[in-house]
Amino acid sequence: MNVLFLSPGFPAEMTHFTEGLAAVGARVYGVGEQPAATLPERCRHALAAYLQVGSIMDERRCVDEIVAEARDKGVRFDRVETLWEPLVMLAARLREALEVPGMNVPQALPFRDKEAMKQVLDAAGIRTPRHARCNTPEECRAAAERIGYPLIVKPIAGAGSADTHRVDDAADLERVINLTTHVPEVSVEEYIDGEEYTFDTVCANGEVLYFNMSWYRPRPLLQRTLQWVSPQTVALRDLDAPHLAEGRKMGFAVLQALGFRDGYTHMEWFRKPDGEAVFGEIGARPPGARSVDIMNFAVDGDLFRGWASAICHGHMGDTLGPHGLQRRYNCAIVFKRAVGEGRIQRIDGLASLLQRYGPHVASVELLPVGAHRRNWKQTLLSDGHLIVRHPDLEACLTIADAVGTDVQLYAG
DSSP: OEEEEESTTSSTTHHHHHHHHHHTTOEEEEEESSOGGGSOHHHHHHEEEEEEOSOTTOHHHHHHHHHHHHHHHTOOOSEEEOOSGGGHHHHHHHHHHHTOSSOOHHHHHHHHOHHHHHHHHHHTTOOOOOEEEESSHHHHHHHHHHHOSSEEEEETTOOTTTTOEEEOSHHHHHHHHHHTTTOSOEEEEEOOOSEEEEEEEEEETTEEEEEEOEEEESOHHHHTTOTTOOOEEEEOSOTTOGGGHHHHHHHHHHHHHHTOOSEEEEEEEEEOTTSOEEEEEEESSOOTTTHHHHHHHHHTSOHHHHHHHHHHHSSOTTTTOTTTTOOOOEEEEEEOOOBSSSBEEEEESHHHHHHHHGGGEEEEEEOOTTSBOOOTTTOTTTTEEEEEEESSHHHHHHHHHHHHHHOEEEEO
C-alpha cells in the first residue's frame, strides 16, 4: 500500500506515525517544507521517498507539485493522510486530485471551520454553545449582544486553545477585539462553565475501533492564563463512569453526524455542574501535547501503529499489546513551567518524588540544566513533563498533584 503522508517530520510526534505506517507494511511517501536531510533520522528511515515543496500552506501550488511528481514517477497512491490540523484541507484536495478514497473537501470542511462544524451538529440535535461567525468588530459586538456574557472568542480555523479568550463584558470585548486583529475570522460563543473532557477515537470504515476519554485539569483556558499552573491531561481508565455517559454518547453521535470514517479524531466537550454535556469542538487528528503517549501508557499499547493499521488494513491488529482493549491504568501527563527567565539553573524535588512514587512514574522529560526555558504562552509542552499512572484514579491524581506542587524548575 502506498501512503502519501503530509508533514511526516513536523510536529515532532509525526515521526512516530510515520514509523507506524512503515511498520504495518506501507510504503510511505512524505511531503513537507523542510529539506529531507533535516528530517529526524528515524523519520527518514521510515520513508520510501520524500518531496520537498516550497510552501505546504499554499494548497493550490502544493496540489500541482504533488500531482506532477506522482505522474512523473508513475506512483499511484492508495491513501493520502495528515495528522496535522492545518493540512486537513490540503489532504482533502489531494484526494480529489489524485482520485484517492477518504474525506473530500466538503466532508473535511466542518473539521476545520468551527462555525460549519456547529451548524452540522445543530441540525443533528447535538447541544452546542450558542455561536456566531464574525469577520468584523461590529459583527462581534452584535453577536455578543445576542448571545450574552460571558463569552468565548476564538479563531474559526484554530487549533487547541491558541487565541482563545473569555469575555466578561462589553469593555472586555473591546480588549479582545484588539488582541485578535491578526485572526481573519472568529467564532463568538456562549461560555460554558464546567469540567472539560475529550473523546478521542481511532476509526476504520466508519467503525470506532478504539476510544479514549481524558480530563483536563484545570480547564485549558485557565492553563493558558495562569503561569504557576502545572497543566494536567488525565487519560481515564473507567470510561463507563456515570459522569462520562452523556459525553460518550455525544461523541459517537458527533462522528455519525459528521460522517467520519477513517483515522483519528479528537473531540472536546464540557460537563456542566447539572450534568449536561455540551459539545466543544472536534478535529480530524489525534489529541496533541503528548496525549497519544498517555493513551499508550494507559493500555500498554502502541496507538501510533494502531492508527496506521486501521488506515491501511481496517483493523488494529495486535497494536494494543497483550491486554488488547483493556485499559489498565489512569495515566496523567503533568507539564512543568520554570520559575524565572533565562536558562534552567536547577530542578528541585524530582529525586524525592521518584523515591516516593517511582514505580508509578512512566516517563520524565524535563529540560536539562543549562537549557533555555520555553515561552509557556506559546507551547503547552512548556519546560518538560512527567507522565504518571495508577490503576486507581484518586491515587493517580494524588501523584499528578505531587508533581505539580513538589517538582520545580528554576531559571535565571
